[in-house]
Amino acid sequence: MKSLKKILEGNNLINKLNNNPLNTINTDRMEQNEHYLCPMCQDRGLVLENDTAYPCTCMQQKKLENQFRSARISKALLTCRLEKFDLNYYISSNEANLSSAKRALDASKLFINNYLKQPYGLGLLFTGPVGSGKTFLAASIANELMLNDRQVLFLVVPDLLDELRAAYKSDINEFDLLDTARTVPVLILDDLGAHNYTDWTRNRLYSIINYRMNELLPTIITTNLSLDEMEDYLGSRTTSRLVQMSRIFRLNTEDIRLRKYKEREQKK
Numbered sequence: 001m002k003s004l005k006k007i008l009e010g011n012n013l014i015n016k017l018n019n020n021p022l023n024t025i026n027t028d029r030m031e032q033n034e035h036y037l038c039p040m041c042q043d044r045g046l047v048l049e050n051d052t053a054y055p056c057t058c059m060q061q062k063k064l065e066n067q068f069r070s071a072r073i074s075k076a077l078l079t080c081r082l083e084k085f086d087l088n089y090y091i092s093s094n095e096a097n098l099s100s101a102k103r104a105l106d107a108s109k110l111f112i113n114n115y116l117k118q119p120y121g122l123g124l125l126f127t128g129p130v131g132s133g134k135t136f137l138a139a140s141i142a143n144e145l146m147l148n149d150r151q152v153l154f155l156v157v158p159d160l161l162d163e164l165r166a167a168y169k170s171d172i173n174e175f176d177l178l179d180t181a182r183t184v185p186v187l188i189l190d191d192l193g194a195h196n197y198t199d200w201t202r203n204r205l206y207s208i209i210n211y212r213m214n215e216l217l218p219t220i221i222t223t224n225l226s227l228d229e230m231e232d233y234l235g236s237r238t239t240s241r242l243v244q245m246s247r248i249f250r251l252n253t254e255d256i257r258l259r260k261y262k263e264r265e266q267k268k
């Protein structure tokens with residue numbers, strides 16, 4: 001369990017406690033309670049029980065929400081968990097697809113276990129067609145790491161390219177996002193596909209990948225490109241680095257989203 005001091009410092013609660021007007025001013029409690037997000041602790045983050053202060057349950061929740069927000073992971077992906085990864089979707093296609101899905105799942109579990117012990121080393125690269133479960137695996141890993149207090153950044157590549165281009169055009173300093181992507185302990189690059197790359201965006205991607213490889217910071221990539229295609233779109237120096245810094249897994253099945261849709265339709 002986290003030390004109380006750390007939780008307090010992280011949320012600046014020591015100051016809040018010391019300066020809280022409720023400590024000195026006698027106010028109507030009921031009326032005051034309406035102004036608090038958490039009536040249990042009146043936003044102080046602590047509850048008193050027999051003269052001992054305990055962190056309020058709202059603190060853990062708040063911390064988690066902040067973490068997810070700064071990780072930029074979309075709400076739709078927050079519920080992804082490895083234990084929900086359904087191998088049944090791969091059984092019908094063929095034996096090879098099932099066993100490669102199992103390998104990808106095992107590698108994801110292993111990645112998390114290893115990372116929690118030693119936060120440096122190889123990342124993962126999931127290739128496969130649309131709807132084959134790549135993003136699900138990547139998001140599950142991200143969520144699991146965040147639940148274990150690890151810092152993650154989840155970037156959808158087309159959005160990243162848009163943001164970099166917008167920053168470039170408007171002279172905004174794109175360095176912040178770029179720097180975060182370079183240095184964040186775990187980076188997820190989702191949907192590294194056949195987008196409109198320019199030399200400029202290609203160079204930016206290269207600088208992210210190259211930095212992370214040199215610093216042994218793990219990156220998790222999902223792509224529907226083959227390595228040859230990747231070389232065409234990103235260039236050989238980026239592709240060769242990606243291959244060096246990743247364990248590569250292929251996922252293949254009928255589009256899982258389409259299949260879930262069909263199942264829903266049949267039940268109607």
Ligand SMILES: [Zn+2]
Binds near residue numbers: 038039046059
């Ligand atoms: Zn509370």
